[in-house]
Amino acid sequence: MSARPDEDGPATRPMTSVAVEPERVLRGLPAAPGIAVGRVVVFDRRTVLVSPASIAPAAIDAEVARLHQAIARSRARLEQLRATLDPTLEAEHRLVLDAHLLMLKDELLVTSTEAEIRNGKSADWALRHVVDGLVGRLAQAKERYLRDRTHDLEHVAEDVLRALTGTSTSLPPIREPSVLVASDLSVAELLALPREHLLALVTELGTVTGHTAILARALHVPTIVGVRLATRKVAAGSEVVVDARRGELRLDPSRDERAHAEQQVDRYRVFAGRLRESRDAQTRLADGTRIEILANLEIEVELDEALGENAEGVGLYRTEFLYLDGVVPDEEHLVEVFSHVGKAFAPRPVTLRTFDLGADKLPAPLSRERVHRAIDVAAAAPNPALGLRGLRLALALEDLFRAQIRAILRAAHDAPLRLMFPMVATVEELREARRVVDHARRELADARVPHGTVSVGAMIEVPSAVMLADVLANECDFFSIGTNDLAQYTLAIDRNDPAVAALASPLSPGLLRLLRPVIALGRERGLPVSLCGDMASHPLALPVLVGFGLRTFSMPASEIPFARALCARLDAKLCEDVAKRALACATEAEVRRSIVARLGATLGDLWDEHGLVL
Amino acid sequence: MNEGPDPAGLSSSHVIVNELGLHARAATKLVQLASRFEAEIELEREAQRANAKSVMGVLLLCGSRGTSVRIHARGRDASEAIAAIGALIDAGFGETT
Numbered sequence: 001m002s003a004r005p006d007e008d009g010p011a012t013r014p015m016t017s018v019a020v021e022p023e024r025v026l027r028g029l030p031a032a033p034g035i036a037v038g039r040v041v042v043f044d045r046r047t048v049l050v051s052p053a054s055i056a057p058a059a060i061d062a063e064v065a066r067l068h069q070a071i072a073r074s075r076a077r078l079e080q081l082r083a084t085l086d087p088t089l090e091a092e093h094r095l096v097l098d099a100h101l102l103m104l105k106d107e108l109l110v111t112s113t114e115a116e117i118r119n120g121k122s123a124d125w126a127l128r129h130v131v132d133g134l135v136g137r138l139a140q141a142k143e144r145y146l147r148d149r150t151h152d153l154e155h156v157a158e159d160v161l162r163a164l165t166g167t168s169t170s171l172p173p174i175r176e177p178s179v180l181v182a183s184d185l186s187v188a189e190l191l192a193l194p195r196e197h198l199l200a201l202v203t204e205l206g207t208v209t210g211h212t213a214i215l216a217r218a219l220h221v222p223t224i225v226g227v228r229l230a231t232r233k234v235a236a237g238s239e240v241v242v243d244a245r246r247g248e249l250r251l252d253p254s255r256d257e258r259a260h261a262e263q264q265v266d267r268y269r270v271f272a273g274r275l276r277e278s279r280d281a282q283t284r285l286a287d288g289t290r291i292e293i294l295a296n297l298e299i300e301v302e303l304d305e306a307l308g309e310n311a312e313g314v315g316l317y318r319t320e321f322l323y324l325d326g327v328v329p330d331e332e333h334l335v336e337v338f339s340h341v342g343k344a345f346a347p348r349p350v351t352l353r354t355f356d357l358g359a360d361k362l363p364a365p366l367s368r369e370r371v372h373r374a375i376d377v378a379a380a381a382p383n384p385a386l387g388l389r390g391l392r393l394a395l396a397l398e399d400l401f402r403a404q405i406r407a408i409l410r411a412a413h414d415a416p417l418r419l420m421f422p423m424v425a426t427v428e429e430l431r432e433a434r435r436v437v438d439h440a441r442r443e444l445a446d447a448r449v450p451h452g453t454v455s456v457g458a459m460i461e462v463p464s465a466v467m468l469a470d471v472l473a474n475e476c477d478f479f480s481i482g483t484n485d486l487a488q489y490t491l492a493i494d495r496n497d498p499a500v501a502a503l504a505s506p507l508s509p510g511l512l513r514l515l516r517p518v519i520a521l522g523r524e525r526g527l528p529v530s531l532c533g534d535m536a537s538h539p540l541a542l543p544v545l546v547g548f549g550l551r552t553f554s555m556p557a558s559e560i561p562f563a564r565a566l567c568a569r570l571d572a573k574l575c576e577d578v579a580k581r582a583l584a585c586a587t588e589a590e591v592r593r594s595i596v597a598r599l600g601a602t603l604g605d606l607w608d609e610h611g612l613v614l
Numbered sequence: 615m616n617e618g619p620d621p622a623g624l625s626s627s628h629v630i631v632n633e634l635g636l637h638a639r640a641a642t643k644l645v646q647l648a649s650r651f652e653a654e655i656e657l658e659r660e661a662q663r664a665n666a667k668s669v670m671g672v673l674l675l676c677g678s679r680g681t682s683v684r685i686h687a688r689g690r691d692a693s694e695a696i697a698a699i700g701a702l703i704d705a706g707f708g709e710t711t
Contacts, residue, residue, distance in 0.1 A: 095642055
């Protein structure tokens, strides 16, 4: 399951020849599962190159007219796109288009460009020159959200430049089944594509948790993101195999490779169809043992995905995204968001994790006010992963933290919500956070504001929390194990560092040994324990976790059907045996081999369909 | 609204109260509103002026929270324009903080 976006070729290339072969396989991050074979349509959004060009005085009027025509074309396109936007999309997307439309008729942009043309410059050169000047001025702004506006201006200018230079302006038409290889694709663009002709999507930019990837999963379009230089390495019209389960793009497949891939396409279709059919509300092992499958949620679109997959609740609702678009959400807005998700799932429980900011996720500098100084400190941390982040940062931003806690308590008035703190490392932190909760509850009661009760849990994702699990258990109502961070902190591996990321394996014996006692403690004490990292749906790790006694798993909605299919083949006794063998292993490779040996006969075909490389 | 003398028309001072100041969303709303009026409208901050109907101009003015801006308007519907834009700024651009 290790995805290496930066690796441009098969991991083990046979060393039989020293001749430089053209790259046959490009790699990226699997963003929406599936496999496809088809011809490529390339969409490259990169900046249009403009060469300086002077024009004759007689040509000036015509050149000005050319500029206005290009702007009009660009505007018509934006207006059309705005009109066709799905009305259920957030107003936010609409306002971005509004801002772009305003830029297109902005005097600083249009009048200045016209003035440059009247100085004897070509329209494309004049526009580029004016835009560069404006970008330079915006880029000097102290506020990051203003600096970010330079991207908007660039997008707007590029679109006009494309109209001026006759470069293909927007998405190429897709009239037959094709694989789209794009530098980048927005949600609106993906929605505008003919779904019946879109076999697969490959992008250079984008992340697995980005809006476009989430939408691709919802639309069942096999998608790989983060394939470096894809638009330059893949020729338009050439044939490719997209294996989005593995994050592999194979160029110009041989006849055999093509035939093999086509077989897999058919098999995957049957497999995915079968998975989707089994959307039982309850998951059971083959022996009848109940397994609870919850969803991880981050943004609105995922909510429908999770409801569609019949998740039994939400095990991890990440609230930090509410803080990342440059505006600090106020209490009323938070109440609205939390009530909405709570009511959507009621009576199933929704676990809200208080904002886990810091390290790789920091909000844009919000203002120079006192509370935000903590964010600057976190941003300047010598090692952000070990700096002011998670619950520590929340306690330092007490105003924001209290507003969020109040909002959760208020939203709990009419929906079953649970509250969970990220990155608990010490008992002191947990106590301090609980004091904030108690204080907020008293405030609400005194002011007679309607609110509800919530159970309060701690994320177990720092090794010290594992060692302190028995004491932490005395001071909270449930645990949720975050295996991504726990692996990172246990193995001293930065998941964002491609040189070592693959070593943070969920099958690492050190990690497995840390997990078992926490799960066992929960069972002894009757304390609910769930697990919400990538490991929860890992095809080899899931049986081990069942063997440790874990009964509640939380995962991205797209993984739920597969996890259910795995569970339906397993029984508790078998898993206990798998777990016992895994714990006896000294190395990750041994763990892997032992699971494969014990479960290959039971799960082999599922692993294969899922794209697991053994 | 504290209307002061302006040789060329009307003007009024306002303090930016929303958290982010004149960020893109706020600027978009302001320009959309200003464009509905015939009057020539300008925003002034620390001796810098920008056409209130130019989104680039308003963005480059970079008004962050707490700074004060002055709206100038000249023309038939100048006083309505000032009242409407002033109200938008005072209301924090419809953001709640």
